Amino acid sequence: MEQKLKEEEKKVGVIETWLRKHTLLFKGATRHPFILSIRDGSIDITSFKSWLKFAVYSCCILVIQAQDYLFVRAFVPFVASVLIKAWKESDESGDMEVILGGVASLEDEISWFKREASKWGISLSEVVPQQTNKKYCGLLESLMSPDVEYTVAITAFWVIEVVYQESFAHCIGEGSKTPQELKETCERWGSEAFAKYCQSLQNIVNRRLQKASDEELKKAEHTFLNVLEYEVDFWNMSRGNV
Numbered sequence: 001m002e003q004k005l006k007e008e009e010k011k012v013g014v015i016e017t018w019l020r021k022h023t024l025l026f027k028g029a030t031r032h033p034f035i036l037s038i039r040d041g042s043i044d045i046t047s048f049k050s051w052l053k054f055a056v057y058s059c060c061i062l063v064i065q066a067q068d069y070l071f072v073r074a075f076v077p078f079v080a081s082v083l084i085k086a087w088k089e090s091d092e093s094g095d096m097e098v099i100l101g102g103v104a105s106l107e108d109e110i111s112w113f114k115r116e117a118s119k120w121g122i123s124l125s126e127v128v129p130q131q132t133n134k135k136y137c138g139l140l141e142s143l144m145s146p147d148v149e150y151t152v153a154i155t156a157f158w159v160i161e162v163v164y165q166e167s168f169a170h171c172i173g174e175g176s177k178t179p180q181e182l183k184e185t186c187e188r189w190g191s192e193a194f195a196k197y198c199q200s201l202q203n204i205v206n207r208r209l210q211k212a213s214d215e216e217l218k219k220a221e222h223t224f225l226n227v228l229e230y231e232v233d234f235w236n237m238s239r240g241n242v
């Protein structure tokens with residue numbers, strides 16, 4: 001049985017196997033009620049005239065965006081640590097370009113967060129990190145340790161990106177009623193280009209996992225699950241859960 005599973009994993013790829021095994025948690029992170037409310041337009045303010053609804057609406061998306069700005073600032077050094085690991089440990093020189101592309105797009109992301117904030121009249125320097133966010137940034141920091149293998153770190157990197165990609169692609173996919181004001185946000189992570197970049201990361205991860213020891217595989221799967229749980233918690237901040 002054990003042997004059969006191993007053979008199966010080799011054929012379909014480890015990631016595919018994980019996604020089948022942990023479908024519920026993956027759906028929890030990529031089809032969160034917050035995302036569904038963007039997609040079905042129920043988050044929309046324009047159909048509700050009362051200013052209170054406006055406040056609630058702006059609050060939940062703004063909480064996520066402001067917290068995400070802080071998250072992305074912590075994400076940059078994490079990605080830099082993955083870059084160092086790729087340089088030291090990778091068996092393929094092409095990995096570095098993919099990761100470097102990620103760093104470049106984070107620069108653009110940070111500028112975009114700043115533009116968005118000024119549009120909404122928020123001062124990002126005054127945003128206080130919520131407990132959930134602090135915990136997630138703590139996870140990133142622990143993954144920056146030189147003791148964490150490249151395979152485990154790149155797995156975390158891929159899943160962090162793919163949750164956003166899958167979530168926001170769902171908001172602009174067939175039949176979505178996403179409000180105009182949120183389209184740009186959704187396009188940022190839901191675009192074809194971002195999907196391609198996530199696919200490049202996924203190819204690296206699959207290649208690494210195929211060669212990984214059982215011990216490393218176990219660690220990588222644990223990290224994969226950990227990230228998914230933190231992503232669910234992150235979305236939960238939109239409901240005022242800190």
Ligand SMILES: Cc1ncc(CO)c(N)n1
Pocket residue numbers: 068071072160161163164231234
């Ligand atoms: C919380 C979170 N997860 C993933 C991404 C993708 O970059 C992001 N910006 N924020």
